Amino acid sequence: MEKELQSFFGSSVFNKKVMKAMLSEEAYRGIEKTIDERKELNIEVANEVAKAMKDWAMSKGATHFTHWFQPLTGITAEKHDGFISRVSDEAIISDFSGKDLIKGEPDASSFPSGGLRSTFEARGYTAWDPTSFAFIKGKTLFIPTAFCSFTGEALDKKTPLLKSMEALNEQALRVTKLLGVKAKRITPMVGPEQEYFLIDKEVFGKRKDLMLCGRTLFGAPAPKGQQLDDHYFGIIKPRVQSFMEDLNEALWKLGVPAKTEHNEVAPAQHELAPIYESCNIATDHNQLTMEIMKTVAQNHDLVCLLNEKPFAGVNGSGKHNNWSLSTDTGINLLSPGHTPEEHLRFYLFLTAVIKAVDEYQDLIRISVATASNDNRLGANEAPPAIVSVFLGEELTSSLLAVSEEICKTDAKKKYLDLGVAAIPTFVKDSTDRNRTSPFAFTGNKFELRMLGSSNSIADSNIVLNSAVATVLKEFADELEKDSSNKSIINLVNREVAAHKRIIFNGNGYGEEWVEEAAKRGLLNLRSTPDCLPYIIEKKNVDMLTSIDVFTTAEIYSRYTIQLESYCESMLIETRTMIEMVNEDYLPAISAYGGKLAKTAIDKKQVSSSIPCDYEERTLEKLSTLLKEAKELTDKIEEAIGSTKFESIAEKAMFIKDTVIPLQEKLRSKIDACERICPESSWPYPGYGKIMFSVI
Ligand code: ADP
Ligand code: MG
Numbered sequence: 001m002e003k004e005l006q007s008f009f010g011s012s013v014f015n016k017k018v019m020k021a022m023l024s025e026e027a028y029r030g031i032e033k034t035i036d037e038r039k040e041l042n043i044e045v046a047n048e049v050a051k052a053m054k055d056w057a058m059s060k061g062a063t064h065f066t067h068w069f070q071p072l073t074g075i076t077a078e079k080h081d082g083f084i085s086r087v088s089d090e091a092i093i094s095d096f097s098g099k100d101l102i103k104g105e106p107d108a109s110s111f112p113s114g115g116l117r118s119t120f121e122a123r124g125y126t127a128w129d130p131t132s133f134a135f136i137k138g139k140t141l142f143i144p145t146a147f148c149s150f151t152g153e154a155l156d157k158k159t160p161l162l163k164s165m166e167a168l169n170e171q172a173l174r175v176t177k178l179l180g181v182k183a184k185r186i187t188p189m190v191g192p193e194q195e196y197f198l199i200d201k202e203v204f205g206k207r208k209d210l211m212l213c214g215r216t217l218f219g220a221p222a223p224k225g226q227q228l229d230d231h232y233f234g235i236i237k238p239r240v241q242s243f244m245e246d247l248n249e250a251l252w253k254l255g256v257p258a259k260t261e262h263n264e265v266a267p268a269q270h271e272l273a274p275i276y277e278s279c280n281i282a283t284d285h286n287q288l289t290m291e292i293m294k295t296v297a298q299n300h301d302l303v304c305l306l307n308e309k310p311f312a313g314v315n316g317s318g319k320h321n322n323w324s325l326s327t328d329t330g331i332n333l334l335s336p337g338h339t340p341e342e343h344l345r346f347y348l349f350l351t352a353v354i355k356a357v358d359e360y361q362d363l364i365r366i367s368v369a370t371a372s373n374d375n376r377l378g379a380n381e382a383p384p385a386i387v388s389v390f391l392g393e394e395l396t397s398s399l400l401a402v403s404e405e406i407c408k409t410d411a412k413k414k415y416l417d418l419g420v421a422a423i424p425t426f427v428k429d430s431t432d433r434n435r436t437s438p439f440a441f442t443g444n445k446f447e448l449r450m451l452g453s454s455n456s457i458a459d460s461n462i463v464l465n466s467a468v469a470t471v472l473k474e475f476a477d478e479l480e481k482d483s484s485n486k487s488i489i490n491l492v493n494r495e496v497a498a499h500k501r502i503i504f505n506g507n508g509y510g511e512e513w514v515e516e517a518a519k520r521g522l523l524n525l526r527s528t529p530d531c532l533p534y535i536i537e538k539k540n541v542d543m544l545t546s547i548d549v550f551t552t553a554e555i556y557s558r559y560t561i562q563l564e565s566y567c568e569s570m571l572i573e574t575r576t577m578i579e580m581v582n583e584d585y586l587p588a589i590s591a592y593g594g595k596l597a598k599t600a601i602d603k604k605q606v607s608s609s610i611p612c613d614y615e616e617r618t619l620e621k622l623s624t625l626l627k628e629a630k631e632l633t634d635k636i637e638e639a640i641g642s643t644k645f646e647s648i649a650e651k652a653m654f655i656k657d658t659v660i661p662l663q664e665k666l667r668s669k670i671d672a673c674e675r676i677c678p679e680s681s682w683p684y685p686g687y688g689k690i691m692f693s694v695i
Pocket of ligand 1: 190191276
């Protein structure tokens with residue numbers, strides 16, 4: 001089996017192994033240098049790589065190729081081109097040159113640009129990212145690319161991600177050099193744990209809200225939800241198991257190292273975790289994972305829901321972004337290490353991350369801000385909207401008192417405890433599972449738990465990489481003048497004292513934390529419209545532009561796009577609600593009321609002494625709810641129809657402050673009717689039917 005898996009894993013990927021076998025020695029060396037050291041590729045090598053890529057792809061049945069990119073919609077985009085270049089009488093000539101590989105020119109006019117591109121400059125460029133391998137899906141060769149406007153501004157998530165990785169590499173290397181660490185390259189490593197729901201396709205097709213919005217907008221709680229805690233890590237149902245097997249197979253072929261799978265807390269909820277990889281590859285692979293989850297589900301007559309809150313009253317889905325820093329020599333800079341020197345290095349990098357998170361907490365919050373994730377953050381099932389760092393009590397107290405003695409003592413204590421050189425016991429033991437923290441240190445990595453299940457992980461990693469790079473730059477500037485242990489310790493002590501407010505080891509779900517965080521001056525940006533304006537604050541624009549991750553124009557464009565996307569998703573939900581209420585719920589409630597009325601009249605006709613209390617009281621309740629629901633629907637319709645706004649920020653605020661509260665009220669009226677009306681007269685399947693649809 002191991003052999004089978006070896007030959008199977010990555011079999012649809014044009015990876016180094018394939019390249020080595022198909023390219024001349026010189027060309028292979030060229031492309032390897034580009035992949036490992038980001039050296040520029042010359043056109044001769046590109047031509048040879050392109051030919052090998054085409055031959056390999058066609059030998060595996062591919063007929064088309066596409067530049068695959070990640071526009072600001074948060075999902076991926078592709079435009080397929082045939083390998084055919086000319087058709088003569090005798091034969092079709094296939095062609096694919098280095099130029100085709102390196103650059104594409106899709107029409108960019110229908111992708112969000114946030115004002116970066118005028119329509120007359122509709123052209124966009126895609127540029128090959130050789131660090132992420134090409135792969136075959138279906139009959140098409142997919143080439144991972146970055147996507148830019150005609151004038152060179154990034155229109156995608158990959159460009160700034162790669163830039164943030166470069167910035168981090170450069171600054172981290174300055175610091176490691178001072179510490180005597182041998183390394184030529186430092187890479188952020190990421191393992192994203194992905195949550196999702198699986199429901200039956202048939203029941204999905206009966207819910208307009210699930211089909212149009214990816215989540216239910218109405219629905220009374222089912223008698224059974226997650227009260228028994230019987231789903232988490234529970235036995236996986238055969239139908240789900242068979243889905244997972246196919247999913248793994250599809251992902252492994254594409255070189256995605258899917259590893260762990262289990263049931264999650266809510267009914268019908270599951271999780272998949274891959275083995276961690278370089279941040280860029282992990283991002284591409286997470287996009288692929290989300291896409292393949294959806295297609296494989298279809299093959300099993302299932303639907304995979306990636307929305308953050310498909311059902312009210314049970315847990316929503318998130319994504320945990322596990323993040324660490326690794327040298328090309330195999331050192332994890334967030335690992336405490338074995339010796340006093342390694343301890344000091346660990347404390348220094350730990351401090352850099354803590355300072356970065358404190359100073360750019362707003363950007364971290366923004367990196368996960370979507371309308372659908374707003375439904376989940378802070379609902380006592382996911383971390384709050386307040387960003388804080390969990391270290392565990394023991395590590396916190398060591399960090400608060402770092403000294404040469406502490407570095408030595410830890411090492412000595414460990415040698416005494418275990419008698420061998422191993423990871424110090426204190427870190428593993430004390431970084432336990434505080435599930436309520438948005439950003440937890442878990443032994444040798446940080447885990448950002450605020451991401452929504454449908455978020456692209458690019459956004460959070462751009463922010464983490466950029467913020468940590470910026471802090472490391474400051475550290476390097478200072479330590480390059482004096483890199484003695486004393487000077488490092490002084491720096492750590494000073495920065496920890498200045499940023500310790502961000503460290504919180506308690507219960508992140510508690511009300512007390514909200515008060516305490518406010519006292520500490522931490523931000524609590526509850527919603528997308530609340531947090532987004534922070535992206536254009538001078539401090540953040542200065543940071544992101546000074547390390548060359550974004551231009552000011554790119555930041556403003558992303559600000560606009562994120563707000564537009566918030567408004568559009570909210571308005572789609574609003575219009576769906578109105579349609580469901582007007583066309584389906586209200587007529588159904590009225591019809592059932594009519595039935596009750598008729599029954600009461602019939603009874604009375606038989607004999608006026610037959611009690612009709614049930615019919616009368618129910619009819620009265622339903623009629624009141626019906627009236628209120630209709631009034632609320634009209635109010636919502638009016639609200640979204642008439643108002644003009646000065647800015648997109650103002651519109652988003654209006655939706656949050658005026659439309660959402662009305663929607664919540666409307667939902668409560670309809671859900672109250674659902675509890676009263678019999679299933680047979682209700683137009684949509686209820687929560688119990690949907691969440692327990694997979695048997
Ligand atoms: P859990 O948090 O569920 O106990 P783990 O902590 O073992 O599971 O791993 C969760 C995710 O973290 C996996 O995707 C794993 O590959 C990733 N991970 C483990 N070590 C690192 C690391 N050093 N850097 C980045 N990600 C890592
Ligand atoms: Mg984890």
